[in-house]
Amino acid sequence: MAEPTPPVIEAEKPPVPAPAVSEGADPPPAPEVAARRWSPPKLSWTAIAIAALLIVAGVTAVLMAWRVWPFAGTVQSTENAYVRGQVTIISPQVNGYLTSVPxxxxxxxxxxxxxxxxxxxxxxxxxDQAKANVASAQAALANNPQQAASKTATYGSQEAAVASAQAQLAKARADYARIDSLAKDGFVTRRDRDAALATLQSAQAAVAQAQASRTIASEDIQSVKVNKGGLVASVDAARAALRLAEIDLANTVIRAPVAGQLGEVGGRQGQYVTAGTQLMALVPQTLWVTAAFKEAQTAKIRPGQKASFKVDALAGAKLTGVVEQLAPAAGSEFSVIRSDNATGNFVKIPQRIAVRIRIDRNQPAAARLRPGMSVEASVEVGD
Structure with missing residues (x-):
């Protein structure tokens, strides 16, 4: 670049003395003063460089603010974004009249x-009823050992009865054998022989009866042992019923599951409610932003990228966050009635994919966020 030519300034001429004027003559005309040329002050190269840098920085800031080339691809934005939260519906688990809503x-x-x-x-x-049932079942279980001991004693008695019957049978057999021998020789009448035979048969029947009673006593012992398992199960069932009753009693007091802020309270004192009746809604303190970007915009969006969003309800206040996750499918895949493009004319419609943005902490404006608020979200995707 050629150096600018400095302006030429004419040198001042020495003043010309005025000619003498005779008395009564007209005064001579005043001498003309030569006009001077004006020129701007000379600028230094440092000032020119600073001015150029300021111009470039200003243009760059404008381009970045308006997201035009070459900064158009570094940030992806959408107005289809909302603040979300886990809104919990508070409902009772048991039926009854509301005694208080504090x-x-x-x-x-x-x-x-x-x-x-x-x-x-x-x-x-x-x-109280469940506690009584538990006590009854425990008493029955505690009585089982006594029943087992009683049945065992009965079995021992039947064993003794079998032994006694067998001894009587042996005696009857011996008596019958002697009488039968004497009857053959004619020393005993037939009547005595028949009586001895009847005694023998009666002894045999007594042995069979004693053995049957012993078998019954043995089965009674097994029955008591098996019944013990049933009694243990009855105790467990009674205890389970007691726990259920205690849970129902505890559920008569409805408590907040997490910290948060309530919506409108629908329950009123004296109102009859059933299990599942919606009483109120609880909004926890943990919030996030769900932004629906067009599918082409998500090409470079990744978890961990910085994000920001402007809140309409807060006069456009800007908050920051971080991309957490991308939805596993487009929003149309989660709709109840899906569109069928297999027939008729086809018009390609860009689908949207939801992106979850975690809100950074220590932002005063974040305390005023509410689920459902509209925001304008942006994600810095880089080059």
Whole structure:
């Protein structure tokens, strides 16, 4: 670049003395002053360089702000984004009349705080009844050893009866053998022989009866042993019923499962509610942003990338976050009725894929976020 030519300034001429003027003559005309040329001050190369850098920085900032070339591909944005949260519907697990609802609309609660109570008189009686059933089952189980001992003693008695019957049978056989021998020789009448035979047969029947009674006593012992398992199961069943009754009693007090803020409270004192009746909604403190990007925009979106979003309800306040996950499928795949493009004219419609953005901590404006708020999300995807 050629150096600019400095302006030429004419040198001032010495003043010309005015000619003498005679008395009564006209004064001579004043001498003309030569006009001077103006020129701007000379700029240094440093000032020119600083000005050029400021211009380039300003143009770059404008291009980045408007996301135009060459910065168009570094950030992906969408207005189809909303603040989300795990809204929990609070419902009772048991039926009954509400005896108290100590919370109000939009109240902040901690985990374990009482939200409502249900009349528990019936459930207390069920607990008492279950405790009585447990005691009865335990008593029956405790009586099992005595029953086993009694049956064992009975079996021993039947063993003795069998031995006695067998001894009587042996005596009857011996008596019959002697009488039968004497009857053959004519020393005993036939009547005596028949009486001895009847005694022998009676002894044989007594042995059979004693053996049968012994078998019954043995089976009774086995029955007592088997019945013990049933009694143990009865005790377990009674205890399980007691635990269920205690759970139902505990469920008459409805507590907050997590810390958060309540929505509108629908339950009122004296209202009859059933299991599953919606009483109120609880919004926990953990929130995130779900942004639906067009499928082409997600080509370079990855978990861990920095993100930001502007909240309409907060006068466009800008918050930051980090990409956590991308949805496993496009939103249309989760719809109840899917579109069928197998017939008719086909129009290609870009699908959208949801991206979950974790909100960074220590942002004062984040405390004012509410699920359902509309935001404008952006993700820095790099070059």
């Amino acid at each position: 919370v109000q609309d939009f109240a902040s609660v901690k985990a374990g705080d009482v939200l409502a109570t249900i009349d528990d008189r019936i459930y207390r009686q069920r607990v």
